Amino acid sequence: METRTLLLELHCEEIPARFLGPLAEEMREALASWAEGERLGRPRIRLLFSPRKLAWIAEGLPAGQEDKDEVLVGPPQRLCVDQAGKPTQTGLKFAAKCGVDFSVLRFELPAGRKEACAVAALTRKGRPTVELLSEALPRLIAGLHVPKAMRWGESGFEFVRPIRSILCLFGGDVVPFAVDGVASSNATWGHRLYHRRHAGPVTVRTPTDYESALEAAGVVASFEKRRESLGEQLEKLAAEAGGRPVRDEDLLSTLALIVEFPRLVRGAFPADFLNLPKEVLVTSLKEHQKSFCVEDDGGNLLPCFLAAANRSDDPAGFVVSGNEWVLKARLYDARFFFAEDGKTKLADRVEKLSALTFQRDLGSYLEKTRRIETVMSAVAPGLGLDPASALMAASLAKADLMTLMVGEFPELQGVMGGEYLKREGAPEAVWKAVKEHYRPVSAEGPLPSTPLGCLLAMADKLDTVVGCFSVGLIPTGSKDPLALRRAGAGIVRILWESGWSLDPMDLCRAAIGAVGTKAKAPEADTLAALESFFRDRVAYQLETAGFAGPVRRAALPAGWRDLADLKARCTALAVFAEDARFASLAQGAKRIGNILKDESPSPDFDAKILTQAEEKALATRLATLENATDHSAMLAALADLAQPLEEFFNAVMVKCEDPRLRAARLSLLFRLRRTFLRMADFSLWQ
Amino acid sequence: MSEKKPVFQVQELFLRLQRYWADQGCLIGQPYDIEKGAGTMNPLTFFGALGPRPWNVAYVEPSRRPGDGRYGENPFRVYKHLQFQVVLKPSPAKVQDLYIDSLEAMGIDLAKHDLRFEEDNWESPTLGAWGVGWQVMLDGMEISQFTYFQQVGGLDCRPVAAELTYGIERICMFLSGIENMFDLIWGEVKTDRGLFPVTYRTVRHREEFELSAYSFEHAGLDLHWRLFTDFEKEGWRLAKDHGHYLSAYEQALKMSHTFNVLDARGAVSTTERPGIIKRVRDLACACAKLYVEHEFAPAEGEAR
Numbered sequence: 001m002e003t004r005t006l007l008l009e010l011h012c013e014e015i016p017a018r019f020l021g022p023l024a025e026e027m028r029e030a031l032a033s034w035a036e037g038e039r040l041g042r043p044r045i046r047l048l049f050s051p052r053k054l055a056w057i058a059e060g061l062p063a064g065q066e067d068k069d070e071v072l073v074g075p076p077q078r079l080c081v082d083q084a085g086k087p088t089q090t091g092l093k094f095a096a097k098c099g100v101d102f103s104v105l106r107f108e109l110p111a112g113r114k115e116a117c118a119v120a121a122l123t124r125k126g127r128p129t130v131e132l133l134s135e136a137l138p139r140l141i142a143g144l145h146v147p148k149a150m151r152w153g154e155s156g157f158e159f160v161r162p163i164r165s166i167l168c169l170f171g172g173d174v175v176p177f178a179v180d181g182v183a184s185s186n187a188t189w190g191h192r193l194y195h196r197r198h199a200g201p202v203t204v205r206t207p208t209d210y211e212s213a214l215e216a217a218g219v220v221a222s223f224e225k226r227r228e229s230l231g232e233q234l235e236k237l238a239a240e241a242g243g244r245p246v247r248d249e250d251l252l253s254t255l256a257l258i259v260e261f262p263r264l265v266r267g268a269f270p271a272d273f274l275n276l277p278k279e280v281l282v283t284s285l286k287e288h289q290k291s292f293c294v295e296d297d298g299g300n301l302l303p304c305f306l307a308a309a310n311r312s313d314d315p316a317g318f319v320v321s322g323n324e325w326v327l328k329a330r331l332y333d334a335r336f337f338f339a340e341d342g343k344t345k346l347a348d349r350v351e352k353l354s355a356l357t358f359q360r361d362l363g364s365y366l367e368k369t370r371r372i373e374t375v376m377s378a379v380a381p382g383l384g385l386d387p388a389s390a391l392m393a394a395s396l397a398k399a400d401l402m403t404l405m406v407g408e409f410p411e412l413q414g415v416m417g418g419e420y421l422k423r424e425g426a427p428e429a430v431w432k433a434v435k436e437h438y439r440p441v442s443a444e445g446p447l448p449s450t451p452l453g454c455l456l457a458m459a460d461k462l463d464t465v466v467g468c469f470s471v472g473l474i475p476t477g478s479k480d481p482l483a484l485r486r487a488g489a490g491i492v493r494i495l496w497e498s499g500w501s502l503d504p505m506d507l508c509r510a511a512i513g514a515v516g517t518k519a520k521a522p523e524a525d526t527l528a529a530l531e532s533f534f535r536d537r538v539a540y541q542l543e544t545a546g547f548a549g550p551v552r553r554a555a556l557p558a559g560w561r562d563l564a565d566l567k568a569r570c571t572a573l574a575v576f577a578e579d580a581r582f583a584s585l586a587q588g589a590k591r592i593g594n595i596l597k598d599e600s601p602s603p604d605f606d607a608k609i610l611t612q613a614e615e616k617a618l619a620t621r622l623a624t625l626e627n628a629t630d631h632s633a634m635l636a637a638l639a640d641l642a643q644p645l646e647e648f649f650n651a652v653m654v655k656c657e658d659p660r661l662r663a664a665r666l667s668l669l670f671r672l673r674r675t676f677l678r679m680a681d682f683s684l685w686q
Numbered sequence: 687m688s689e690k691k692p693v694f695q696v697q698e699l700f701l702r703l704q705r706y707w708a709d710q711g712c713l714i715g716q717p718y719d720i721e722k723g724a725g726t727m728n729p730l731t732f733f734g735a736l737g738p739r740p741w742n743v744a745y746v747e748p749s750r751r752p753g754d755g756r757y758g759e760n761p762f763r764v765y766k767h768l769q770f771q772v773v774l775k776p777s778p779a780k781v782q783d784l785y786i787d788s789l790e791a792m793g794i795d796l797a798k799h800d801l802r803f804e805e806d807n808w809e810s811p812t813l814g815a816w817g818v819g820w821q822v823m824l825d826g827m828e829i830s831q832f833t834y835f836q837q838v839g840g841l842d843c844r845p846v847a848a849e850l851t852y853g854i855e856r857i858c859m860f861l862s863g864i865e866n867m868f869d870l871i872w873g874e875v876k877t878d879r880g881l882f883p884v885t886y887r888t889v890r891h892r893e894e895f896e897l898s899a900y901s902f903e904h905a906g907l908d909l910h911w912r913l914f915t916d917f918e919k920e921g922w923r924l925a926k927d928h929g930h931y932l933s934a935y936e937q938a939l940k941m942s943h944t945f946n947v948l949d950a951r952g953a954v955s956t957t958e959r960p961g962i963i964k965r966v967r968d969l970a971c972a973c974a975k976l977y978v979e980h981e982f983a984p985a986e987g988e989a990r
Contacts (some may be wrong), residue, residue: 013803150836152774153845156844162779308719309800314800315797319825325865326826380979
């Protein structure tokens with residue numbers, strides 16, 4: 001059947017950036033499922049959205065449903081026809097119900113019936129798609145899930161923002177319907193600036209004309225196009241200023257969601273604001289003005305910024321001068337906060353943390369600080385870190401939560417503490433540790449750059465995780481409101497990358513000690529929950545570190561609490577990830593496991609008892625394996641073991657009659673397994 | 687707005703806004719003579735947004751925010767600023783266009799500026815009120831708050847009112863290209879000897895200085911804690927014993943300002959704060975309920 005393209009556009013008052021994409025996606029899915037349910041196939045649907053528009057273009061929808069053949073089964077033949085062969089009342093009734101003449105009915109034995117029945121073969125006429133759309137679209141639109149719905153005017157209708165017009169075309173025809181009193185048409189509205197010169201709405205003839213019609217009216221309907229354009233301008237304008245943009249992909253996306261026409265402008269701010277820490281400038285520009293900073297090759301900021309405008313030009317220069325004016329006011333504020341904060345030493349703010357609640361059951365940030373101190377003092381000496389610096393960093397870590405700057409920009413926590421300490425003349429190791437102790441902020445984000453920073457970051461997160469577990473706040477399923485999994489992953493990543501041989505469970509015990517009587521759950525329960533939690537985090541770490549499935553599965557059960565060792569084993573194993581000999585070894589390991597399942601052989605045996613060449617060869621290999629001193633030597637020996645092991649199982653009957661021989665063979669296998677379990681459980685390799 | 691930026695007078699701006707909104711069918715109201723943090727707290731808005739009666743009103747409201755005081759030393763931030771407040775109930779279909787035309791009426795030529803409506807949902811925990819809407823950005827500066835009220839005083843708004851709030855000083859500074867609020871011209875005084883421009887500094891600077899000092903240093907803590915409790919008692923007495931929602935609401939406003947002073951003095955801990963705000967909200971919500979019962983239920987036209 002002939003197919004056509006559907007265009008639906010909801011023209012609204014400005015829709016919040018964060019809802020645009022999800023709403024567009026949800027409607028795409030709803031529309032596609034609906035079409036499928038109506039036997040219209042599953043159309044390919046493009047999404048177009050801008051602050052005032054949500055639009056969908058569905059291609060390849062048939063102009064109508066196909067006719068559908070149906071067979072209706074009626075009463076038995078004997079009830080429909082009398083002895084004279086004439087139709088009965090019952091027979092006529094059935095024909096009428098089917099909308100056909102009695103003469104059209106057939107009599108046959110339908111599946112599942114015991115006698116012949118009246119049967120009507122009908123063709124249900126397919127309905128035109130336009131009609132189906134008219135009925136369905138109001139329902140689909142009203143059914144969209146809006147996280148923060150609103151009402152407006154006198155209506156009780158709820159949506160993300162008021163709907164002001166609806167454009168809906170199927171091919172060249174308007175699909176007639178209405179939502180909350182707004183009727184669909186073939187017209188929409190362009191950019192507000194465009195309509196200063198053009199009074200009427202923009203008419204769209206066919207769905208394929210939609211984007212170009214809007215572009216002529218000042219609106220780029222495609223999010224991707226706007227984002228791409230902004231990205232190009234970002235590089236170009238920064239280069240013109242002699243630098244490069246401090247890129248921020250989230251900010252770029254946000255900007256593409258809040259303009260209908262993508263344009264970046266470059267403005268300047270007074271160079272003396274460059275005295276402020278770089279992070280303060282970047283954050284202030286981003287959070288307050290949705291603007292980008294520009295930096296030179298050395299990473300030093302230039303006194304200029306790039307901001308978005310929702311129009312193609314800046315005819316009077318007001319867009320640039322306006323943004324400059326506001327930015328100056330913002331930076332003035334930042335400087336005020338910085339100067340005010342600088343009047344009080346960070347150390348003098350620590351006691352004030354008692355007024356700031358960390359978590360109801362775990363007390364204030366001052367109490368958290370004391371716990372971090374305990375853990376730091378316990379762990380630092382073993383890592384060769386200066387205990388005095390460790391204690392100082394711990395006690396000052398949270399003090400910046402009481403500063404004006406962090407009050408204004410919560411994401412600068414840590415950073416400001418570090419900056420203020422640096423200006424107070426604190427030791428570099430201390431201010432850097434404080435500055436970076438919230439790292440890693442994201443899964444791939446950088447770790448603290450110093451050992452003390454890594455330790456502080458770990459101790460802080462450890463207190464959060466262990467503290468919460470101790471009072472029963474354990475993440476389940478998709479519920480992890482306190483982001484404990486992220487904190488746990490941070491701890492594991494720090495251990496992983498620092499190369500410290502610290503057992504996470506020893507650390508947990510130290511942290512539980514610091515939580516002390518605030519704990520609500522029995523210590524054993526908490527530890528058990530933590531053990532399973534950290535094991536999962538370690539598994540995740542192996543995955544992000546790029547180790548293949550066999551390596552991860554086999555290495556983890558052989559021990560995960562010494563991460564440095566685990567890492568070395570995985571690295572060595574990874575070389576063999578594709579090695580066919582290891583696949584064979586895995587089979588052997590499984591067989592060993594099965595054979596030893598109900599046995600408890602002695603680890604000692606006399607090799608001389610062994611009789612067959614294959615088992616003697618295996619015993620020789622065992623000696624090589626047991627003497628291997630490093631992982632790669634051992635793995636090389638293991639790889640060479642595959643063949644002899646296979647031959648062994650082919651030739652040797654382990655559980656033989658002779659008890660001495662049988663014991664020796666079991667012991668041989670036991671020793672083999674014990675040896676390679678130091679490395680990995682190869683039975684899980686596949 | 688012409689290419690050469692004229693010096694915008696503060697009084698000219700709100701005169702133009704009043705004229706414009708009066709022409710659009712708004713009552714022109716007056717500021718309510720009790721200290722308050724925002725124009726929304728004026729009974730013209732708080733009660734006007736409730737119930738079914740159509741209600742358009744516009745007025746200037748001086749808004750006191752003790753914590754924002756800067757002793758008159760900060761060019762952008764002050765203890766007290768002027769809000770111009772418009773409430774339209776029910777919100778008209780062309781409310782955004784009406785708002786945009788008001789910018790033109792102020793003298794902003796939108797052909798030359800960048801205008802955006804960015805999500806900013808409004809919430810007033812002290813009034814039990816919230817709404818959704820935008821901050822309106824002109825060339826990157828927030829010049830207005832635009833809110834569709836969903837609830838006020840804990841009650842659903844049906845129909846929904848749109849609230850537009852303009853920051854007078856900021857718009858004035860922006861349009862004049864002036865970098866210090868205190869350099870704004872309030873208006874001109876005409877005498878037999880000629881015209882004398884009067885600055886914002888002359889009119890307001892001493893007030894900023896003294897009230898900042900009061901908020902941060904001199905306000906008596908014992909007095910303010912006592913006042914807070916007394917206003918609360920008085921408010922509940924008026925509401926419960928007499929069903930008087932307006933005089934009780936005045937007590938809630940006084941509680942709110944007293945709280946703001948205590949907060950600026952650093953006398954309210956973060957843990958105490960939600961509880962104290964709730965005490966104000968409870969009274970405000972009780973007033974809203976009394977108002978609706980009195981005005982609209984059960985039978986319209988009964989003795990009021």
